[in-house]
Amino acid sequence: MAGRARSAQEPGSRQRLVSAAVTLLARQGYEATTVNGIAVEGAAPMGSFYFHFPGGKEEIGVAALGYGAERFAERLGEVLAQQASLAEALAGCANWLADELVASEWADGCPIAATALESVTRSAALRAAAAAGFERWCDVLRDRLVSEGLSDEAATDLATNALSLIEGAELLARAQASPYPLYRAASALRTLATAALADPADAP
Amino acid sequence: MAGRARSAQEPGSRQRLVSAAVTLLARQGYEATTVNGIAVEGAAPMGSFYFHFPGGKEEIGVAALGYGAERFAERLGEVLAQQASLAEALAGCANWLADELVASEWADGCPIAATALESVTRSAALRAAAAAGFERWCDVLRDRLVSEGLSDEAATDLATNALSLIEGAELLARAQASPYPLYRAASALRTLATAALADPADAP
């Protein structure tokens, strides 16, 4: 912990570094992000960086994936709770992400996706942190589905597919600089939700 | 063109370099891939690299995205043609990719995805090449859907969603080292295909 108390408006240098890393990993991925860039964006000197993260770049990468995943999980839960129907709750997630991407001109994407792909053959620690983040988001989605009456199995299937569809649509949207893949995903999510609720084999 | 004819079994150094770049971009993304690594994997010296690609790393990146996209488009068309029903044709794509990922222990992923995410805020040329590749795959999917009687609009929607779902499922599968996201995507693709064929609003 820090040596003295800080106000909530002025996070300590460690927290600023982690937040900066989340932003940079979401924008440009892990390999293109430099520790120097993180220190500049987090308004901290290099000496401070290696004091807080003696494990260097990989250690802050793991911390950033964990913090970014948790922060997104909270917002995801809020958006899912805003709509009464399951179909509109899922579609609302896709539309929400489309709005955020347009607002940042496609810069601020998923805080995990790029690093996850880059780490598969290069860092077991980063890959595990990415997998844990995706798992966390699946759990948030599944909780909402179970509360609609879906069985555990049906909820797991639909939660995984919803996350896959949204992640893939965001990938296409950022590459093509178009929100349409996410709008189309919203429509497909309504179809999948309706089918899951209608199928008697999926009831508990 | 090359100065002399070559047998098909011995591609010239330019082609070897492009093929090597496709493999490396699929495995570890753009930023982690070095021109030196491409030259080694392609069994060509550095001087040869810069003779064929005076534009350097970005130029071979664009060439690799184009060649990788075309090669995948051909195999995608073949897999789509193997099944009589639309639902099984789409599900077969997801299962096929699951098999390939397991066989390579999650190393050989999408030849575009990682580079697409890394290039959004860093290279307009790479981003455009990635977008063109995704568009090409969407066209292959759409042709199959139109041949089933779907309207242009319905076919475009379903083709985009199928590609999003498969790309997202592959992302989750590689991060979690599990084929289940792709197996679940196969199931969802059957649902989406069935719904599209049943909806009279989607008929031409």
Place this chain on the structure above:
DNA sequence: GTCTATAACCCGATAGAC
């Protein structure tokens, strides 16, 4: 805990002989 300076290394790219 923070800072500056710098070490050790690797990157993309070029030069120029052949």
Place this chain on the structure above:
DNA sequence: GTCTATCGGGTTATAGAC
């Protein structure tokens, strides 16, 4: 077309004063 040698710059990480 191919090769070797090398340049300049940016990278991660450390040293050591404060």
